[in-house]
Amino acid sequence: MSFKNIHQQYNWEETTQSIESKTAQDVEFALTKDRIDLEDFKALISPAGENYLEQMAQLSHRLTQKRFGKTIQLYIPLYLSNECANGCIYCGFNCQNKISRHTLNKDEILKEAEIIKSMGFEHLLLVTGEHLRNCGVDYIEEAIQLLRPHFASLSVEIAPMDLPDYNRLQKHGLNTVYVYQETYHKERYSIYHPRGKKADFDYRLETPDRLGKANIHRIGLGCLLGLENWRTDSFFTALHLQYLEKTYWRTKYSISFPRLRPHAGSFEPNYPVNDKQLVQLISAYRIFNGELEISLSTRENPIFRNNMIGLGVTNMSAGSKTEPGGYANPNKELKQFEVSDERSPAEVSGVIQSAGYETVWKDWDQCLM
Amino acid sequence: MDKLTIADKTFNSRLFLGTGKFSSNQLMQDSIVASGSELVTVALKRVDMKSGADDMLKHLNIPGVNLLPNTSGVRNAKEAVFAAQLAAEALGTKWLKLEIHPDPKYLLPDGEETLKACYELAKEGFIILPYIHADPVLCKKLEDAGASAVMPLGSPIGTNQGLKTKEFLKIIIEQSNLPVIVDAGIGVPSHAAEAMELGADAVLVNTAIAVAHDPVQMGEAFKMSVQAGRIGHLSGPGAVRQQAEASSPLTSFLSEL
Numbered sequence: 325m326s327f328k329n330i331h332q333q334y335n336w337e338e339t340t341q342s343i344e345s346k347t348a349q350d351v352e353f354a355l356t357k358d359r360i361d362l363e364d365f366k367a368l369i370s371p372a373g374e375n376y377l378e379q380m381a382q383l384s385h386r387l388t389q390k391r392f393g394k395t396i397q398l399y400i401p402l403y404l405s406n407e408c409a410n411g412c413i414y415c416g417f418n419c420q421n422k423i424s425r426h427t428l429n430k431d432e433i434l435k436e437a438e439i440i441k442s443m444g445f446e447h448l449l450l451v452t453g454e455h456l457r458n459c460g461v462d463y464i465e466e467a468i469q470l471l472r473p474h475f476a477s478l479s480v481e482i483a484p485m486d487l488p489d490y491n492r493l494q495k496h497g498l499n500t501v502y503v504y505q506e507t508y509h510k511e512r513y514s515i516y517h518p519r520g521k522k523a524d525f526d527y528r529l530e531t532p533d534r535l536g537k538a539n540i541h542r543i544g545l546g547c548l549l550g551l552e553n554w555r556t557d558s559f560f561t562a563l564h565l566q567y568l569e570k571t572y573w574r575t576k577y578s579i580s581f582p583r584l585r586p587h588a589g590s591f592e593p594n595y596p597v598n599d600k601q602l603v604q605l606i607s608a609y610r611i612f613n614g615e616l617e618i619s620l621s622t623r624e625n626p627i628f629r630n631n632m633i634g635l636g637v638t639n640m641s642a643g644s645k646t647e648p649g650g651y652a653n654p655n656k657e658l659k660q661f662e663v664s665d666e667r668s669p670a671e672v673s674g675v676i677q678s679a680g681y682e683t684v685w686k687d688w689d690q691c692l693m
Numbered sequence: 694m695d696k697l698t699i700a701d702k703t704f705n706s707r708l709f710l711g712t713g714k715f716s717s718n719q720l721m722q723d724s725i726v727a728s729g730s731e732l733v734t735v736a737l738k739r740v741d742m743k744s745g746a747d748d749m750l751k752h753l754n755i756p757g758v759n760l761l762p763n764t765s766g767v768r769n770a771k772e773a774v775f776a777a778q779l780a781a782e783a784l785g786t787k788w789l790k791l792e793i794h795p796d797p798k799y800l801l802p803d804g805e806e807t808l809k810a811c812y813e814l815a816k817e818g819f820i821i822l823p824y825i826h827a828d829p830v831l832c833k834k835l836e837d838a839g840a841s842a843v844m845p846l847g848s849p850i851g852t853n854q855g856l857k858t859k860e861f862l863k864i865i866i867e868q869s870n871l872p873v874i875v876d877a878g879i880g881v882p883s884h885a886a887e888a889m890e891l892g893a894d895a896v897l898v899n900t901a902i903a904v905a906h907d908p909v910q911m912g913e914a915f916k917m918s919v920q921a922g923r924i925g926h927l928s929g930p931g932a933v934r935q936q937a938e939a940s941s942p943l944t945s946f947l948s949e950l
């Protein structure tokens with residue numbers, strides 16, 4: 325039994341139709357409930373829900389503060405490699421893109437880490453493309469061993485792995501794994517991911533199950549907003565979350581909202597998500613799940629990010645460079661995507677504080693592993 | 694108000710505070726001072742134990758305020774014991790709020806693992822205040838295991854729902870030989886007063902103060918409500934009656950016979 329079995333029970337078109345047929349009455353009903361279910365969640369993300377944005381945002385604000393207080397946790401990505409064997413048509417690391425490729429060696433990793441530490445970070449996210457030979461499990465294991473003494477929490481956003489590999493990394497102090505399904509539309513998935521290991525929809529879909537079995541502390545979910553109907557994809561993400569919470573109840577969950585950004589290829593989003601809709605979506609998730617960590621990256625612009633403090637979001641990246649070696653030697657050509665918020669971590673922290681929130685740099689400890 | 698003794702320490706205040714969720718460390722400090730609290734719990738995972746320059750710890754260095762490190766984040770007894778040892782070394786105290794919640798969603802405590810860790814840590818000389826369900830049997834077992842107080846929850850942590858476990862808290866208070874500190878779920882000052890009137894020895898509050906519009910004033914409000922509740926308890930309140938008492942008793946004729 326895995327999420328694959330549950331996913332198979334749903335039909336994409338019927339689900340879309342069910343979301344789109346939700347009425348104002350359904351939304352109002354959802355907003356009166358203590359704990360909402362997936363049908364209510366559909367109403368909140370439906371077109372009818374758009375008219376209740378302010379009420380949803382208010383509720384999301386209250387629920388977030390109740391659980392997380394007046395705090396925002398900061399983290400930063402460290403791109404270790406942009407080598408990739410996949411051909412995802414929307415991604416700057418697509419193996420067919422003619423960009424320089426580089427994988428950091430140990431010295432380079434430590435150099436990046438030193439700069440990141442000097443900015444105050446304790447929570448580090450390691451990112452690679454999917455290249456088994458050059459940045460597979462052995463490479464990641466080494467990187468974790470190298471970095472563990474310097475950071476309170478290590479997360480990865482890397483190629484999905486087999487259970488024994490996750491077990492290995494977990495023992496070395498890996499705290500969180502982010503794995504985005506990109507889209508839950510199985511047929512359309514293969515159009516976006518034509519080659520490489522990532523073309524295997526089911527393997528990716530079952531990755532969070534393997535993470536749960538490996539006892540990874542936190543799993544980050546999400547879909548790539550812009551690929552397919554975001555409402556339907558978000559319903560499936562919520563369904564996935566609910567299944568995982570019930571099955572792997574010792575695990576913590578977080579969700580991210582990557583919106584497609586300009587990049588080296590030529591892909592334009594099929595279903596762009598506007599700012600208003602992203603607020604609707606974030607608020608809906610918060611109302612659906614009061615305990616979920618919600619993360620917002622530097623893909624989003626400063627004004628949007630400033631205003632999302634206190635509106636459901638609990639974690640933010642800051643000062644991000646999306647190319648390997650970018651902190652020591654910025655090199656635009658190696659980037660995965662352009663960041664929209666180029667402010668320094670200190671500036672972002674200042675904004676958090678002036679919004680009446682405390683910046684949390686450390687909320688984990690290696691002694692807890 | 695009478696003093697409270699737990700293990701080797703005596704407290705003038707029966708209000709303990711949590712330190713998470715405040716909008717700044719300065720505001721946290723001001724709220725603690727306003728609340729008169731002398732024992733504050735701090736999550737190991739939030740502080741930098743290595744550098745010696747942690748901003749939160751700096752703001753918790755308040756005269757008369759003791760630190761109660763907590764093990765929030767551990768999932769079993771083994772991890773709790775390890776974390777406790779590190780906390781003792783880094784923060785220089787053997788006092789410990791033992792909390793083990795394998796469920797990161799509702800942060801509900803694992804009684805079985807807590808009991809196991811309590812036996813282990815008591816042998817190492819820790820002053821253990823375990824955070825647990827309002828489970829009277831577990832409280833007695835923790836007494837045997839060497840705990841110095843028990844901290845049953847009023848309702849799920851962070852919910853501000855008040856004393857949903859009231860009937861069980863009453864039994865715990867009646868049976869316990871250890872101080873009973875009601876922890877979690879206390880959302881407004883009247884909840885704290887209610888717990889104290891029931892006969893709890895102290896309460897621990899975090900969210901209700903940290904997330905209040907004015908945390909400093911709320912800290913003061915809790916200070917007063919805890920005092921009022923305690924004094925109310927000590928004063929021996931009259932019984933609560935469902936009906937007004939008849940002014941012409943039905944049996945008064947008996948004295949006239």
